[in-house]
Amino acid sequence: MKQLFTNIKELLQVRENAVNKLSGAEMKELPTIKNAWLLIEDDKITDYGEMDSLPKINIDKTINAEGKIILPSWCDSHTHIVYAGNRELEFADRINGLSYEEIANRGGGILNSAKTLQDTPEEVVYQQSAKRLEEVMKLGTGAVEIKSGYGLTEEGELKMLRVIKRLQQNYNIPIKATFLGAHAIPKEYKEKPNAYMDLVIEKILPKVAEENLAEYIDIFCEKGYFSVADTHKLLSAAKKFGLKPKIHVNQFNAIGGIQAGIAHEALSVDHLEVMRPEDIESLKGTATMPVALPSCSLFLSIPYTPAREILDAGLPLALATDFNPGSTPSGNMNLVVSLACIKMKMTPEEAINAATINGAYAMELSETHGSITRGKQANFIVTREIPSYTFLPYAFGTNSIESVFINGKTVE
Ligand SMILES: N=CN[C@@H](CCC(=O)O)C(=O)O
Numbered sequence: 001m002k003q004l005f006t007n008i009k010e011l012l013q014v015r016e017n018a019v020n021k022l023s024g025a026e027m028k029e030l031p032t033i034k035n036a037w038l039l040i041e042d043d044k045i046t047d048y049g050e051m052d053s054l055p056k057i058n059i060d061k062t063i064n065a066e067g068k069i070i071l072p073s074w075c076d077s078h079t080h081i082v083y084a085g086n087r088e089l090e091f092a093d094r095i096n097g098l099s100y101e102e103i104a105n106r107g108g109g110i111l112n113s114a115k116t117l118q119d120t121p122e123e124v125v126y127q128q129s130a131k132r133l134e135e136v137m138k139l140g141t142g143a144v145e146i147k148s149g150y151g152l153t154e155e156g157e158l159k160m161l162r163v164i165k166r167l168q169q170n171y172n173i174p175i176k177a178t179f180l181g182a183h184a185i186p187k188e189y190k191e192k193p194n195a196y197m198d199l200v201i202e203k204i205l206p207k208v209a210e211e212n213l214a215e216y217i218d219i220f221c222e223k224g225y226f227s228v229a230d231t232h233k234l235l236s237a238a239k240k241f242g243l244k245p246k247i248h249v250n251q252f253n254a255i256g257g258i259q260a261g262i263a264h265e266a267l268s269v270d271h272l273e274v275m276r277p278e279d280i281e282s283l284k285g286t287a288t289m290p291v292a293l294p295s296c297s298l299f300l301s302i303p304y305t306p307a308r309e310i311l312d313a314g315l316p317l318a319l320a321t322d323f324n325p326g327s328t329p330s331g332n333m334n335l336v337v338s339l340a341c342i343k344m345k346m347t348p349e350e351a352i353n354a355a356t357i358n359g360a361y362a363m364e365l366s367e368t369h370g371s372i373t374r375g376k377q378a379n380f381i382v383t384r385e386i387p388s389y390t391f392l393p394y395a396f397g398t399n400s401i402e403s404v405f406i407n408g409k410t411v412e
């Protein structure tokens with residue numbers, strides 16, 4: 001089916017020549033066409049241009065987008081959408097003065113979500129997660145990564161990854177699966193953390209690979225969770241099964257996780273709220289995408305990733321939600337883009353580039369997603385009538401989205 005969008009006020013992120021990712025000063029440029037048309041055929045973008053040059057084409061449906069902006073859908077490269085229950089009681093504890101760390105030390109935090117996950121039937125986890133996925137699709141997300149990491153037992157981790165697989169089969173959106181067995185050390189292993197690493201590496205990882213349940217490997221490399229040595233050990237083992245690293249590093253402490261990720265050619269290093277000059281230096285000249293998660297910083301009242309330092313050093317940066325029950329109970333990429341501008345001093349152009357093409361890169365999807373390019377998937381957002389694209393991050397909390405197309409179909 002051929003669908004033509006006409007009179008588009010501005011078509012954003014139009015890349016004639018496909019790019020994989022954007023770095024440093026390149027991120028300041030957001031190519032657009034004003035007063036544009038866009039043609040899609042079935043699930044692909046086939047052509048676009050200025051209204052003045054609209055050729056005669058046989059089409060099945062015309063959509064008048066007068067006053068509206070069209071941009072590629074958000075590419076959210078870091079989420080924990082599959083989980084059971086919520087942690088709103090911990091939210092209240094934090095308001096009353098406890099820190100995220102204190103809650104975790106009392107057996108709350110990730111371990112709390114792991115207990116709920118283990119006690120919840122797979123079907124219920126699926127239903128709860130599907131609801132969240134549908135919600136973020138309506139908010140403009142057109143490609144997403146989802147991690148395990150609330151199972152922390154062989155059964156629990158495989159349950160989560162099977163739920164991700166079912167979501168992949170049942171939803172019209174690209175979903176990338178990441179194995180995060182090394183998310184926290186379970187209570188029973190508190191005195192013998194190496195035994196938990198052995199379980200993850202020797203028992204769970206081979207099962208994950210055998211059942212083809214994940215493409216990526218992740219670890220929470222952080223004081224009180226997993227060390228740099230654990231990170232090296234896990235990433236080396238995962239490499240043998242063809243799993244590429246996308247890892248949690250530098251959230252609360254800079255302990256060398258970035259360097260470990262780079263040594264294993266990580267696709268991305270995520271969080272980065274605490275960055276030393278040598279961390280920025282290490283990322284130069286690598287293919288590793290730094291990923292910032294500003295809604296986590298908002299929710300936990302922790303520092304924001306120093307985006308300006310990263311971009312001014314010539315590095316790329318992607319933005320993602322980190323949607324999870326503990327540190328970011330929100331999967332709203334529109335809020336993430338606003339926070340990037342308001343709190344991290346990224347320009348609207350930089351933030352949109354970071355949330356589209358660079359997010360796609362952090363999921364190895366930039367050949368097919370993240371820009372308006374002929375031949376790419378027809379995944380895009382149609383806004384309401386808004387004055388300019390800067391209005392998107394400016395009017396934070398306002399829903400500026402009218403409709404979302406994924407693979408050429410409207411998200412209902
Ligand atoms: N930091 C590690 N993992 C998640 C939070 C997990 C949780 O609190 O449940 C994150 O990315 O913020």
Ligand SMILES: [Zn+2]
Nearest residue numbers: 078080248322
């Ligand atoms: Zn995370």
